[in-house]
Each structure stands twice: as C-alpha cells, then as structure tokens.
Amino acid sequence: MIGTLGRKIIFEVSDNRVLTFESMSREVSGRWTEHEVLGVKPKAEFLGPGLQTISLTIHLSAALGVKPRRILDMVERMVERGSAEYLVIGGRLVGRRPFRVTGSSEAWDKVYSRGELAKATLTISLEEYA
Template identity: 30%
Template sequence: MFEVSENKTLTYNEFQRTTEPRWFEHKVLHDKPELEFVGAGTDDISFKILLRAELGINPEKQMAKIREFARKGKKALFIRGNKPISANYWVIKRAVEVHKVIDNQGNILTMEVDLNLMEYPRETEDETKKKTTSSVKKASTAKASKQLGTITITVKSVHIRSGPGVNNKVLGYAMKNDKLKVTGKKNGWYALGGGKYISANSAYSSFKGA
C-alpha cells in the first residue's frame, strides 16, 4: 500500500509499462517473413521503491511482505489515484533488493527495490459462466442462500468495503460489467455476503430482482 503522509512516505518512481502484442513469423524463402497477428500479449510494468527508516518505513518488514506476495503467487489490482491502472490483475515477476545503508547492529536503514510486475488477465465471461454452472451443480443438494437479486456494474470501478459506509475498509474493486449477487440492503448499501458491501447508488450499477 503506497502512502504519503506526515508519518510515512512509501511511493515509487521510474514507472515503465511495456505492451507487446503476439505475432507469429512465417519464414519466406528469399524474401522477408510474413507476419500473422496471434493476439494480445500480457503487459509488464517496472518501477523502483525506496524503503527508508527515516521516512517511517521498516525496510526489512516491508520487503518481507513483498517476498511473501511473490513466493505465494498472489495477484491483485494495481491502484493509483484510487483507481486501478488496468481491469486485469498483476503478479510479481521479479523483485531485486539492494541494501544501501546498514547500521552497526545489522539493521537495514535504506533499501532500494526494483519490482517487475506481469499482467494476470481476469477470467473471461465464458470462463466465469462455466465455473458458475459447475458451482451450481455441486450445490444443487445444498440449501440455497437468500438472494435479493443481482447487480451489474455500469462504471469503470466501484469500491467493495467491509461495511455499509465510506469509512469502512476497502476490500477490493468491482469492475465494469461484473455481475454480483446481492443478499441484502442496508443504509443505501448492498450486502454481497461474507462481510462485503457495495454502494447501492444507481449511478454505479443496475439492479435486477431475483
């Protein structure tokens, strides 16, 4: 989580994004090869993070979180200015740490981290339908959970929060055209189940009763 405040400064610089579509080369005797467009490729992004104790950051603890995220293959949206830079997720492809300043007790005071992230495409609508159908079949003998209806997100992204109010923690984002099951409504917020809530404002989504 990037943060710039009176107590902490954790941000990045030298941000670069690379887009490489996929092309197949058909070799032609005595002539230039013919190119065939195969499809979109996954984007890469890279940037540097400077972890400094004097800026309210514990470099070792912060780097431990980054290593865990990478080693467990976790994926997440990349948020900048309260909005994701892409509808797809991102995973850590490579993390290189340079220990710049170390005190006489062996504590790292300054660390520079080079991060390389790779785009992780979200499931297509067809894949989502297949999984949903499979889940319905498996749960056919189980008691159906209460459902008021379904909402379809109509804007680029909407916060999913831990409670019915803007002061609650952001747990994630719903993206445009996502369909979410609604189990209840409270104080102008839809309950999504599992302690997750999303605004019931019609400017963000359309509702269809069960």
C-alpha cells in the same frame, strides 16, 4: 494516497509515512506470427495482445516512517507465493487484470550497527495475470 499494489503495499505521503515509487516502466505488446509464402514476402498475422509487464523502483527509508525490512519481507512472500494483485495508481487500475509479482531485487543501502536496516532500494517485477 498515491496508489496500492493489492491490499498490502500502500503508496502514500503523509505526516507519518512516505512510501512512493521513484520510477515505473510498463511494457504493452502484441503477439504476431509470420507465415512463409513461396515467392512473396511473409504474411503477418496478429494473434492477440501480449502480457503486460511492469517494473517499479521503490526507495524505503526508516527516516520517512517506513520499516524497510518489513516491506522487503512482505514482497518476498508475495513473490514466493505467486501472488497476483491489482495495481492502482491515482485511483485508476493500471491494466485491466491483476499482475503477478514475478520477482524482486533489493539493495540494502544503509544498515546500522546492530543490523537494523535503515534504508533500502527495492525493484519489483510484475507480469499481467490472464
């Protein structure tokens, strides 16, 4: 097992199934403010950490034992219900808190004659839930 997003999405490579992400980007930031002072440069003040964001691109293929439509529907429900899930990669938490699933984008790459989705590309947007 490569990792999980909550209990529903399991990234794995096995004899029966391949569900992995192609790329993951993570942004970690701090929150700052500036106070204007007459006659001198502004003074910077650190307010605290910002919310981390993550973007995952996942390729879904029926040829690799994954049902693309099922995964897309599952992610859609996560977005619309405001799910907050822990992201675990390599047995370690990414960040210290769960991430809310703020959005998804999908491309239907291959659809068979009866409307069966055989291949899709999914991008999931996550934001730290504090």
